[in-house]
Amino acid sequence: MWDFLKRPDDGPARGIGIGFTDRDGGVTLAPGSLSFGALDGGPETRAENLRRVRADAGLDRVVTLHQVHSATVHVVDEDFLAGWREDAQPEGDALVAGPGLRRTAIAVRAADCVPVLLADPAVRVIGAAHAGRAGVLGGIVAATVAAMRDLGARELTAWVGPHIHGDCYEVPAEMAEAAAALVPQTRGTTRWGTPAIDLTAGVAAQLRAAAVPVAYIGPCTLTTSSLHSHRRDGAAAGRQLGLVWLD
Template structure:
């Protein structure tokens, strides 16, 4: 695989020496509408949104080619389980037909060089984590339930258990639905904000909302982690997949990803 291959819409982030990381967009793949922003060429990386499996395999291979390493994905269930991946998974995901999933979980961690970790989203918050000194990386999928469950904390705990120091850990919080757009019932806002006050938001329409990216940034900051935030709203930005935007018109949509690997 070539680390120099281009892929449309990629947003790279710097997580330290020996680490490659980026967020994908809806562009650069082979999926047609509704798994593409403009009718075709969609980089849908999700297997649970009714897209053709062969097309998703091509899309995933393009993301892996851009990274320069195979990329493992989990079956995300809005929980706080962290899956540890190693040499066996690197070999399996480097195969001509890699597994569909590394298992059920909402965070992945590895100290294995040359194995990419991917987190799939279409409004939830993708989180990439790395300690370039301890040589360990992780990803986390933080939706409303994941923020409440503390999935970001569990991912950090897994890094620390493998030698990381939260003072050295660098995090990237990727595109997600923003507080101006994520309308929820007042009771739901109050429940989440009671646990993570920084999530409290009011939408641009003056209704109760949740700012999940702000909540994730606060959770990371509380552990002393340096954070880079990509401030793009998935609902507002037509170059990104958004489950909420698609649901308004009664269609499905694709999944973009955050990806990280050690080299």
């Protein structure tokens, strides 16, 4: 369930729970038993997978969005929680929350896209962003950081979860050039020598530009068998969760 990171207990993560799920330990059918995708066996299966994650992490609720590859950020407060429904989630690609959130994680789903978790433990402000190609180019990382600073965050740290790495993310040359024109650091080449988009470098550059250090970068989803990957598994691919919560 937590092959790659759960509750780092050192340095910048004091008082913050952080986790990236893998594809083991749930009830979804192949290609992975723990998944949170829209087509993973129906609502009962997804609910049981989520129940297992909540129980293991000691959470009452995990809040997510209907992700649409946007730069839309939602603030999770009492009003947001009062209107949030599992079966009618708001559209957007990032969630941020202040110190009042208890036993509730904010989370994003990803397979090959980049899940970015952020926290300022001193003021207890947290954030989670879903940064695929469109999100990186559209500014979701900067928008999430700005929303967290509006809540009082000053000393942020980021944890970048498992995602497809640049040496595996082959795209047409025109797409690679268009991405590099907007975010130069995304220019990449696959291991086999074709044009690629390097989301790892793009996200890291955007975090550096916002003065946010990165404490962790997860492995490549395409080449790691214990992770879901849309590029590898196609339409059958499941989704991991990246979760952050206040202890």
